[in-house]
Amino acid sequence: MKRAFTMIELIMVIVILGVISSIAISKMALTRDDAILTKGKGDVSAIRSTIALVHSTMLLSGESGYPAQLDDAALNVEGEELFDGNSTKKLLDYPIISKNENGGWMKVANDKYSFRVMNLDINFTYNSSDGTFDCDHDDADTKKYCNLLTR
Numbered sequence: 001m002k003r004a005f006t007m008i009e010l011i012m013v014i015v016i017l018g019v020i021s022s023i024a025i026s027k028m029a030l031t032r033d034d035a036i037l038t039k040g041k042g043d044v045s046a047i048r049s050t051i052a053l054v055h056s057t058m059l060l061s062g063e064s065g066y067p068a069q070l071d072d073a074a075l076n077v078e079g080e081e082l083f084d085g086n087s088t089k090k091l092l093d094y095p096i097i098s099k100n101e102n103g104g105w106m107k108v109a110n111d112k113y114s115f116r117v118m119n120l121d122i123n124f125t126y127n128s129s130d131g132t133f134d135c136d137h138d139d140a141d142t143k144k145y146c147n148l149l150t151r
Contacts, residue, residue: 036103066131
């Protein structure tokens, strides 16, 4: 007598594999979004730390204030080195390369940058008078992600 799987058994295995894979794919999408937020949070922390470090270095050398600008990158151009300072003030040793996609930074004005998460641009402003680098916590559309990135 030959032993083989019946058609019902094969269909049941295919259905079970389909259900398991649909659950796994949805969980992986959430993990990717969390990774993008974690990357952005780390970037914001590094940028803020660098601004504070440059400010301290300037004070030790007899200068006052904060860096006038964070980089000399072109606006809204991918592939630019962001947050690397300029010819007179060095900021990040390893600059962030601009890209217009989720998890990417873009320079949108001389003192404004955007970080894209979940296809939303979270806009950050650098204030050279007090050294702050922050997003708009009052914008209803981006408030949730702004808070997550700056906490």
